[in-house]
Amino acid sequence: MDLYKKIEKIPIGASEIQIDGKKYLVSRKDFNQGKSTKVYAEELGGSDFISFNFYKTAKGDRLKPCEMPVQKVLDFLQAAMEIYQR
Numbered sequence: 001m002d003l004y005k006k007i008e009k010i011p012i013g014a015s016e017i018q019i020d021g022k023k024y025l026v027s028r029k030d031f032n033q034g035k036s037t038k039v040y041a042e043e044l045g046g047s048d049f050i051s052f053n054f055y056k057t058a059k060g061d062r063l064k065p066c067e068m069p070v071q072k073v074l075d076f077l078q079a080a081m082e083i084y085q086r
Contacts, residue, residue, distance in 0.1 A: 003054070003061060003063060003077070004054065004056070004061060006077045006078065006080075006081040007028075007037055007039065007054055007077065009080065009081045009084040009085060010026060010028045010039060010080055010084060011028065011084070012028050012029065012030060013027070013028065014026065014027045015084075016044070017080060017083045017084070018083075019076070019079045019080065019083065020079070022043050022046060022048060023043070023044045023045070024041040024042060024043055024044065024048075024050075025041065025042050025044055026039065026040075026041040026080070027039070027040045027041070034056070035055065035056045035057075036053065036054065036055045036056070037053065037054045037055075038052075038053050039051070039052055039053075039054070041076065041080075050068070050072065050073060050076045051065070051066035051067070051068070052064060052065045052066055052068075052073045053066070
């Protein structure tokens with residue numbers, strides 16, 4: 001599945017999900033007529049977080065994690081997509 005299709009599964013605004021026994025408050029905001037997206041997820045009662053920006057450009061899509069490995073973001077998106085898809 002296309003990366004943006006996974007991001008689109010996260011509702012705009014704030015929502016709560018549980019992944020691997022951890023509850024997260026997830027925030028998604030779209031900008032520039034949907035050409036850029038900011039996602040921030042914070043573990044409630046813990047110290048984990050996920051933060052990234054996603055850009056649709058003429059040269060292609062760009063995922064920009066904020067101070068974390070790309071794989072951590074991809075793993076989170078896969079798990080979140082499965083939950084939001086229900």
